[in-house]
Amino acid sequence: MKLIKLDAIDSTNDFLKALASQDELDNFTVVTAENQTKGKGQMGAKWQSESGKNLIMSALVKDFVFDNEHVFNLSIVVSLSVIQVLKSLNIPELSIKWPNDIMAGNKKIGGILIENTIKSDGRIVSVVGLGLNVNQTNFEHLPKASSLAAISGVEFDKDSLPFFIVKEIQKKIELWNTNSVLFWEEYYNSLFKKGVPMPFKNRNNQNFMGIIQGVSSTGKIQILLEDDTVAEFDIKEVQMLY
Template identity: 65%
Template sequence: MKLIKLDAIDSTNEFLKGLSNKQEVQNFTVVTAENQLKGKGQMGAKWDSESGKNLIMSVLVKNFLFDNETVFNLNVVVSLAVVRTLKKYNIPEVSVKWPNDIMSANKKIGGILIENSIKGTGAITSIVGLGLNVNQVQFENLPRASSLALVCNSFFDKEEILFDIVTQMEQMVADYDKKASDLWEEYTNELFKIGVPTAFTDENENNFMGIIKGVSSIGKLQILLDDDSICEYNLKEVQMLY
């Protein structure tokens, strides 16, 4: 693992993407920054982080995904790498809120943004962005946000957590072909609100109750409805109300 440390940058994802477009970059190269000026989340949402307090990182992953039908496999790997690491540090009630939020109980403590690009050879190169609230303790106008420091009343070593997460990622990628079904089962078990009657709203703002059953192989959320049918939803088609 090669680690590139930056003081301030617009976006670690954009920096790593630009670097990999200009030169050959080692697999699992990590870029981290103390301050990210233009961090982003899913669907262009802004990711704010207090300078120096949180883990802001991007990881290059290549030679893992080979077609569009398998891209969600990387979400599974990255989510589990974060969950396993946080459990090691005794973070309470860790889960993955589909598709890419990391939760402690009902508070968001992190977010994942994976950007895939297809090279001329057809190979897929991925930039995995992770923002994890570590030592920040104030979140203005963000009632659902929290941090490791807040939920544990203790401060943490960001770089130690970074190495643990990337080590987990590398191991899971290396073993994926042999352990895919086990990893998917583990991922399903770690889903936020799995098996619990939950309120949702769809893209037409219709509210409904359902029970999360899992995620399809291409990353759609599977929800059991009142009529006992299971409906699959893309990211923009459904939102959890909690």
């Protein structure tokens, strides 16, 4: 694993995308930063992090996603890999809030942003961004956020985490062709609030009750509605109120 460590950058995802466009980078090249000034979440949401306290990383993944219909497979691989590493650190009550938020109990401790680029020869190259709250303990004005240190009362070596996470991603990618059904099932079973009646809000700001059933093959969340129909929603088409 090639590692590029930066002190401060606007966005590790943007930096790695620019690097990958100019050079034939090794697969699983990783960029980390102590501080990120323009961290991004899903659909342009901002990701804020206290300098030097948390894991900010982006990893290059090539030769796994081959068409747009299967880009969500990488989301499954990455989120399960992060969960696996955090389990080894004894972080309790881990789950995945669709599509890519990492939860411990009812608190968000991490977020994943995957950006895909289609090359001129049709290949899809992915940049996997991960922001993980590690040793930050002050979350004033962020009542739904927490960190590994705040949850466990222990300070962690954040510099070792990229190696463990990328190793787990590599392992799951190698096993994907023979274990994809098991990985999808594990993702379903890890979904935050799956099977629990919950309030949601749609893109028209209308509230409704529903029960998460699962996720479609293209990554849309499936919610059982009060009229017993199952509706599918894309990212930012629905928000869970919790």
